[in-house]
Structure formats: structure tokens, C-alpha cells
Amino acid sequence: MALKVGFIGAGKIAQSLIKGFTNAGLTAPQHIIASASKNDVSDLEVIQKLGCTATTKNTAVVRQSDIAVLAVKPNIVPEVLAEIRDVLEPPKLLVSVAMGITLRKLESSCLENAHVVRVMPNTPCLVATGATAFASGRYASEEDCELTKSLFSSVGTCYQVPESYMDVITAISGSGPAYMFMTLEALSDAGVRHGLPRNLALKLAAQTMLGSAKMVLETGQHPAVMKGEVCSPAGCTIDAMHMLEKEGFRAALMNAVEAAYLRTREAGEE
Numbered sequence: 001m002a003l004k005v006g007f008i009g010a011g012k013i014a015q016s017l018i019k020g021f022t023n024a025g026l027t028a029p030q031h032i033i034a035s036a037s038k039n040d041v042s043d044l045e046v047i048q049k050l051g052c053t054a055t056t057k058n059t060a061v062v063r064q065s066d067i068a069v070l071a072v073k074p075n076i077v078p079e080v081l082a083e084i085r086d087v088l089e090p091p092k093l094l095v096s097v098a099m100g101i102t103l104r105k106l107e108s109s110c111l112e113n114a115h116v117v118r119v120m121p122n123t124p125c126l127v128a129t130g131a132t133a134f135a136s137g138r139y140a141s142e143e144d145c146e147l148t149k150s151l152f153s154s155v156g157t158c159y160q161v162p163e164s165y166m167d168v169i170t171a172i173s174g175s176g177p178a179y180m181f182m183t184l185e186a187l188s189d190a191g192v193r194h195g196l197p198r199n200l201a202l203k204l205a206a207q208t209m210l211g212s213a214k215m216v217l218e219t220g221q222h223p224a225v226m227k228g229e230v231c232s233p234a235g236c237t238i239d240a241m242h243m244l245e246k247e248g249f250r251a252a253l254m255n256a257v258e259a260a261y262l263r264t265r266e267a268g269e270e
Ligand SMILES: NC(=O)C1=CN([C@@H]2O[C@H](COP(=O)(O)OP(=O)(O)OC[C@H]3O[C@@H](n4cnc5c(N)ncnc54)[C@H](O)[C@@H]3O)[C@@H](O)[C@H]2O)C=CC1
Pocket: 008, 009, 010, 011, 012, 013, 014, 035, 036, 037, 038, 040, 043, 058, 071, 072, 073, 074, 076, 080, 097, 098, 099, 120, 121, 122, 123, 174
């Protein structure tokens, strides 16, 4: 029987997941229902255009689905949980993708024994290359974890982790696509600055990022070793490396992750 998936919140991440899950053939648009705020006409329209059911009633989403994905901003989570509490009866699974919101917080706002998992996907799920991690709640069963794993593995990789990892994972792979897009934008700008057509510069930059990531995943070698192999003695790359060190490239990235991590923790405490 087809899996019925509901989304509470129909924004950027919900849309990436809906397109990813349906492209993967894990479910079909007619088995998907998603809700948005009544002021959010554009998200409701996108859902309809995708062939899914759009609604403003969160309880309808839970009632009509096997799994309910909670994809609203963290500050909206308490009011949504209060709304759906009584219809989210165990063993129905709640999959929260809200940054920073702990399993304890989620479970304490649901019925006793509610089946909950906390998940951090990223937007490349849209193109079946997502990076997802999840932590299991107290009452989520083995079956729930298997289902979560198969759902998110259909749109990329998916790892089960201790919940204590989730905030930093949010800052690395949840937010990570934005760091990568900024890098690609900067690389292609540099190409344009030196006379390349933008389209060519962007394609070369993106393929370079893809290839480098693939080398890390497939060879298992430390990135520092492979970086060394690109730097020919007295060549041009080592000059670029020197400049990146001088400009604080590594520290800038590590500081960016720390900023996102701290914001994630703060959102969990609000
Ligand atoms: N954008 C991303 O790349 C990722 C986002 N997330 C998490 O997903 C959640 C949503 O993020 P985005 O999709 O980026 O936000 P968004 O602003 O694009 O979407 C939020 C959605 O929630 C809806 N909404 C607002 N109030 C509602 C209510 N009372 N009931 C039902 N729906 C309501 C809005 O209409 C909108 O469709 C956040 O908690 C975020 O931390 C997690 C992983 C990645």
C-alpha cells in the first residue's frame, strides 16, 4: 500500500522533500497532504501544482497520513503541537525537522508514548543527494527508525545518531548547502572577473565541487592529502592556498558553523 505522507508546513524544506520523495517513487503526489499558514498563499499554490492536497488544517494532515512531517519554524512548533496533540495517536509517527527542538520538548507536548523522531535533512534531498541524520525518540519503535531511514535514504544518505549530535549536524549539513552555494557563487564570480562566461564558470565550479566531494566519499582519504596532490611544487595552487590561509578561510568556515550551532541551540531554548 502507498505510503501517505503529511507535511505540517509547506515551505522550502517540505517542498524539497515532497519533490524528492515523489521522484524516488516512495510515494505519489495524490498520497501527500501539506498544510501552510492561511496567509501563505504561494506555498499552498505550489503544493497544489505538485498534485498534492493543500490545506490550512494541521489536524487534517495528521489524520490523513501515516507519517506527519513537522516542517514549521521552531517558534511555531508549540502552537502546532497543541493543535495536533489529540489526533497524533500512537503509533502514528511524527517526524520533526525543526532545528533545535529537542525530542524531550516534542514528546512533552504530545500524547503519552507518542512516536517521535528528530530529523535534520537538507535541500539537496530535492535531487536525491541529501544528507540526513536522525535521532529516535523514547517511544519510536525499530520499525519507525527503519521507516525514517528508508524514507530519507531514498533521497540521499541517512544516518541514525545520538541526539546530542543534532545541533552541530544542523550547522554542518542542514545549513551546509548555503555555504556551498556561496562558495560556488564566489568561484563563478572570480571566473567572470577574469573573462569567463558566467554559465561556463558556474558549471566548472559546480562540477569541481561535486568531483571533490565524490573523491572524499569514494577514496576515504583525508581531504588534506588530496589537497596536497593538487598543489604542484612552485605551482599556482599553493599560492592560492597561501592566500586562503592569509584571508582566514578555514577559520571563517569554522566560525560560520559555530554561529549556526549557537543559533540552533538558542532556538531550542526559546
Ligand atoms: N530550509 C532548509 O534548508 C531546512 C529547514 N529545516 C527546518 O524546517 C523548518 C521549516 O523551514 P523552511 O521550510 O526553511 O521554512 P519556510 O518559511 O519556507 O516554511 C515554513 C512553512 O510553515 C508554514 N506555517 C507557518 N505557520 C503555520 C502553522 N501554524 N501551521 C501550519 N503551517 C504553518 C508556512 O506557511 C510555510 O509553508 C524549520 O524548522 C527549519 O529549521 C530543516 C532542514 C533544512
